[in-house]
Amino acid sequence: MITISILGAGKVAHHLILNILEQDNLTLQQVYARSKNKVNDLVSENQIITDINLLKPADIFIIAVSDDAIAEVSNAIPFDNAFVVHTSGTQSMDIIQKTNRKGVLYMLQTFSYDKEVDFSKMPFCLEAAKPTDFKLLDKIAICFSEKVYKISSEQRKVIHLAAVFVNNFTNHLCTLAEDICKKNSVPFDILKPLIAETAEKLQVLSPKEAQTGPAARKDIGTIDSHLQMLEGTNEKEIYQLITNSILNR
Amino acid sequence: MITISILGAGKVAHHLILNILEQDNLTLQQVYARSKNKVNDLVSENQIITDINLLKPADIFIIAVSDDAIAEVSNAIPFDNAFVVHTSGTQSMDIIQKTNRKGVLYMLQTFSYDKEVDFSKMPFCLEAAKPTDFKLLDKIAICFSEKVYKISSEQRKVIHLAAVFVNNFTNHLCTLAEDICKKNSVPFDILKPLIAETAEKLQVLSPKEAQTGPAARKDIGTIDSHLQMLEGTNEKEIYQLITNSILNR
The missing domain is CATH 1.10.1040.20 (ProC-like, C-terminal domain)
Known part of the structure; x- marks a missing residue:
C-alpha cells in the first residue's frame, strides 16, 4: 500500500484525488488546502488540513499548486527526507530544494472541473532524482495509465x-x-x-x-x-x- | 430509386461516390472526370466519362470540383432543366446559371483520401431554389446522415x-x-x-x-x-x- 498526500486543491489536485480514491493499492493520506471548501466534497473532513505543519509522513507528497507556489509549498513540508514531486509542465525538478528525494509527475492533459478525464490513456511524464524514488513514482503512475514516460525537465x-x-x-x-x-x-x-x-x-x-x-x-x-x-x-x-x-x- | 451523377474526381467526389454506392435507394449513374485514373478504383470503367457531353439524364447532378471550376462545369451540362447542385462551402448557389433548378449540398467535414469519414454524423447543409428540388436533396441527405440542415448561401x-x-x-x-x-x-x-x-x-x-x-x-x-x-x-x-x-x- 502506497500512502500519498496531495498538496493543493485546484483542478489537477481534484482529478488526482478522484483517481487515487479509485485505486486499491494507493491510500490518500491527507490533502493540504488553503481553504477546506474546495475539496470538501471529495474527501472526509479529517483528511483535509489547512496548516501544512499538520502533515503526517507519507510515501510521497504530490504538489499540485500554481507554478509560483511550488517552491514555497515544498519548503514548508515539515520533513527533511520526504519524497516530494510537483506536477508542473514548465518548472524544473530542481525548484524543489527542501529534499534530495525530488521528482515530477506531469500529466499531459487538460483538466476542467466539469469534465471527467480518462486517466488510463493519459501520458504520465515522470522524473526523479533518485532511481528508487523513480521506481515508486512509476509504480503509482502505472496504476493510473498505460502511457508512462521517463521525461527530463528539458524535454x-x-x-x-x-x-x-x-x-x-x-x-x-x-x-x-x-x-x-x-x-x-x-x-x-x-x-x-x-x-x-x-x-x-x-x-x-x-x-x-x-x-x-x-x-x-x-x-x-x-x-x-x-x-x-x-x-x-x-x-x-x-x-x-x-x-x-x-x-x- | 434516385439516380445521381457526380461531376468531379477529387476528395469530396471520392467520399460521395463511396457512400452513394453503399445506399440501396441511390444509384450512381455516371462520374464525369477529367482523367479516368482518379476514380478507376471506385466505379466500373463504363460509368466514367471524360467528355461531359456523354452525360445521361439523372435526377440530380452533383458538382464536386474546385470553386473556380463550378461555373464552367455547370454551364457545360448538356441539359436545360436538370437539377444541379454544387458542394462548395463558399460559393453562392447562384454561381450555377445554366438552370433554375439549382442547389447546394455542402458537407461540413474535412476529407482526406487516406481516412474514411463517418457520413452518419456529418452535417449536411442543404439549399435549393425550388421546394420540390429541396425535398429531393433532403431525401438524399437523410440516406447518409442524421444531421441535415437547411442553410442559406449567406449562412x-x-x-x-x-x-x-x-x-x-x-x-x-x-x-x-x-x-x-x-x-x-x-x-x-x-x-x-x-x-x-x-x-x-x-x-x-x-x-x-x-x-x-x-x-x-x-x-x-x-x-x-x-x-x-x-x-x-x-x-x-x-x-x-x-x-x-x-x-x-
Whole structure:
C-alpha cells in the first residue's frame, strides 16, 4: 500500500484525488488546502488540513499548486527526507530544494472541473532524482495509465510548449469560431462533428497529411473573401498570420 | 430509386461516390472526370466519362470540383432543366446559371483520401431554389446522415469561415507543435491523447469553459519562458498573437 498526500486543491489536485480514491493499492493520506471548501466534497473532513505543519509522513507528497507556489509549498513540508514531486509542465525538478528525494509527475492533459478525464490513456511524464524514488513514482503512475514516460525537465518544457499549441491555442480558435457563429446567428453546434473529426484524423494521419482548406490549396479567392468578412474584427489578424504560415510551407 | 451523377474526381467526389454506392435507394449513374485514373478504383470503367457531353439524364447532378471550376462545369451540362447542385462551402448557389433548378449540398467535414469519414454524423447543409428540388436533396441527405440542415448561401459562408478556424487552423497549430517536438527530439505521439481530449471536451463544454493554459491563467512567467524557447522561429509570432487574444478576453 502506497500512502500519498496531495498538496493543493485546484483542478489537477481534484482529478488526482478522484483517481487515487479509485485505486486499491494507493491510500490518500491527507490533502493540504488553503481553504477546506474546495475539496470538501471529495474527501472526509479529517483528511483535509489547512496548516501544512499538520502533515503526517507519507510515501510521497504530490504538489499540485500554481507554478509560483511550488517552491514555497515544498519548503514548508515539515520533513527533511520526504519524497516530494510537483506536477508542473514548465518548472524544473530542481525548484524543489527542501529534499534530495525530488521528482515530477506531469500529466499531459487538460483538466476542467466539469469534465471527467480518462486517466488510463493519459501520458504520465515522470522524473526523479533518485532511481528508487523513480521506481515508486512509476509504480503509482502505472496504476493510473498505460502511457508512462521517463521525461527530463528539458524535454518536459518542450512537451508543455507543444501542448499549448495543440490544446490551449486550438481551443481558443474554437472560441473565435463560436464568436463568428454567434455574430451571424449560426449555431456553433453544427461545427462539433468537424471538431471531433479534426482530432480523430490526427490519431492516424500526421498534421501535414491531414491539412486541408483554402490556404493548403492556395485558394486566394476564398482567403480574400474570408478576410473581407473579418474586416474590422480581432480575428482578422489571426486569420492572416496562420494562413500565411500555411501558405509558406 | 434516385439516380445521381457526380461531376468531379477529387476528395469530396471520392467520399460521395463511396457512400452513394453503399445506399440501396441511390444509384450512381455516371462520374464525369477529367482523367479516368482518379476514380478507376471506385466505379466500373463504363460509368466514367471524360467528355461531359456523354452525360445521361439523372435526377440530380452533383458538382464536386474546385470553386473556380463550378461555373464552367455547370454551364457545360448538356441539359436545360436538370437539377444541379454544387458542394462548395463558399460559393453562392447562384454561381450555377445554366438552370433554375439549382442547389447546394455542402458537407461540413474535412476529407482526406487516406481516412474514411463517418457520413452518419456529418452535417449536411442543404439549399435549393425550388421546394420540390429541396425535398429531393433532403431525401438524399437523410440516406447518409442524421444531421441535415437547411442553410442559406449567406449562412454557409459563415459556417465555412468558422470551419477554417476549428479545422484548418487548429490542424496547422498541430503541425507547428510537431515541428517543435521534432526539433527537440521529443515524440509527437505523446500529444495525441491531449489532441483527442481537446476535441472531446468541446462536445460537452463551450470553448470558453474549456479554455486552460498559461494565457488563460495570466501566467506571464510561463509565457515569457515559452517566447524565449521560440526565439528566432516562425512560431513565435503566432504564439504571441494567440496568447494576446486569450489575455484580452
